[in-house]
Amino acid sequence: MIRDLTDDQARAALPLKWDVEPGVIPAWVAEMDFRLAEPIEEALVRAIRRGAVGYPPHHDGVGTAFAGFADRHWAWEMPAEASVPAGGVMSGIRLALEALCPPGSVVVPQPCYPPFRDVVAVTGRGLVTVDLDPDAEAATMDLDAIESAFAAGARTFLLSNPHNPLGRVWTREELEALAGVAARHGVRVVSDEIHAPLTLPGATFTPYLTVDETAVAVTSPSKTFNMPGVHGAQLVILDPELRARAAALPIPAQNSWSSLGVVAGEVAWRDCDAWLAALVDRLADNRALLADLLAAHLPKARMRPLEATYLAWLDLRAYGVADPAAAALRHGLRPAPGSDYQPGLDGHLRLNLATNATRLSEGVRRLAAALSSADA
Ligand SMILES: Cc1ncc(COP(=O)(O)O)c(C=O)c1O
Structure with a gap:
């Protein structure tokens, strides 16, 4: 296959x-x-043959497909309307930082995917890095250092869940501990979950939103299904007020998404298990x-x-x-x-x-x- x-x-x-x-x-x-x-390849070819490259509709086909995927793979029941379309994951994170996170510095565990540092700079935020110890067997998050950064005024935490580049899958207990510290300081967690379906045998992925409903998750089928060029990602937001804020953003503040990304995303989340x-x-x-x-x-x-x-x-x-x-x-x-x-x-x-x-x-x-x- x-x-x-x-x-x-x-x-x-x-x-x-x-x-x-x-x-x-x-x-x-x-x-x-x-x-x-094959199902994605065929859907894209069919879409091109019918000339489906106009503006994509604001329908919830991708959200419904993703909700089904989350339920089948992670036993996570979440509403289809929780997904808000975004262009790519990084532009979705930029949008989240600009429009959905409190002012203040952003905490990023290091080593990190380099655009994590860039997106903080692009949004004019201060960057606080907290080192993950790659030599320690577990490469755990240093919660004391994270809490100190929050106490000093940082109000956003940018999580890679699972972690690129260390390949770690955070445990539910670790994520709950992070959520507890974030809640104490009024910090919004933005959780990049693009690698979640690529969890390998031996580990169990925990969607961050299942431990903290105030967070913003950003995901895309692009990494798992090898199609970053079709440009279709999603913010996943459970909090209705926050979701309304995202949906109401004026066009130049949003990331337009691709009609082919919508076609591919729906098939990927629904038909490619x-x-x-x-x-x-x-x-x-x-x-x-x-x-x-x-x-x-x-x-x-x-x-x-x-x-x-x-x-x-x-x-x-x-x-x-x-x-x-x-x-x-x-x-x-x-x-x-x-x-x-x-x-x-x-x-x-x-x-x-x-x-x-x-x-x-x-x-x-x-x-x-x-x-x-x-x-x-
Ligand atoms: C953690 C992480 N986030 C985001 C991306 C890129 O996502 P996009 O191309 O949708 O911006 C990558 C690409 O490798 C990644 O590893």
């Missing part, structure tokens, strides 16, 4: 990720070297393969337990190379440097494992060659 893309197909389908020198294996951008799920199950199996296989490859070729590497996403976080400090991603690129593999996620953090990188076994195996061999070579 999961159809692998050849190099030529991947270059055509994923032009940003594959914009690398010929022969280089791209493992940086969060896209998968797999073809679209079998494809998603096959994908999660494949990603779990790749997780195991990567662990074996590291044990064989890079025994001093430490991979964070990957509970969700297809983005492995590797600590390579034992090899004594400050920028292992740059060294890897010189040897034909392009991962993402750890310092993108935490400025100043040496010796780490993020490796995208959503590819075929040949590329993954060869990628690890190239990384090993890079770290053992004199020009590292």
Whole structure:
């Protein structure tokens, strides 16, 4: 069911990720070297054939489909009308910060997806980072540091649930503890849940809104179903007053969403469970393969337990190379440097494992060659 893309197909389908020198294996951008799920591909082709590229309607097809998905996958009963369309997840987060969060600084756990820092700057807010310790087995949130930031005036918390780049799935207890601290200080939590359906066997995803109904969740089928270019995301808001505020925003303050994103989103949330199950199996296989490859070729590497996403976080400090991603690129593999996620953090990188076994195996061999070579 999961159809692998050849190099030529991947270059055509994923032009940003594959914009690398010929022969280089791209493992940086969060896209998968797999073809679209068939139901989505067919729905998009049908939509194009009927010329359905006018302004999308403000109907709740995506919201209804998402409510069904949430119920089937997370036993979360939520109303279809809770979903408010947004263009992308990052523009949805920008909208949430601008229109739905109290004034004051924004707390962001680090390392973080780099646009988390950017969106805080773009909205003119102050940024308070709180370090997650990637070396600790659990990479837990430091609630004392978070509470100090709230006590000092921060009023928004930007959560990646599950966490990119550390691949952590927060437990319900952790999220409840965060919600308790946020409630004490009148803090709004914005929870980015784009990676939630990519929770891997062994972990259980908890929608943040099930522990804090005042939050704003932002999600999209784009990461799970490998279609960020169709541009269809959602704010999920349970509080009716807050939702009315979002819905009433004037057009220039909203993020227009794409008609093709609506078509693809509805099908993805409603008709692709079998494809998603096959994908999660494949990603779990790749997780195991990567662990074996590291044990064989890079025994001093430490991979964070990957509970969700297809983005492995590797600590390579034992090899004594400050920028292992740059060294890897010189040897034909392009991962993402750890310092993108935490400025100043040496010796780490993020490796995208959503590819075929040949590329993954060869990628690890190239990384090993890079770290053992004199020009590292
Ligand atoms: C945590 C997280 N949020 C948001 C995005 C991007 O979402 P969008 O393209 O819808 O803005 C990504 C992409 O990798 C991500 O990892």
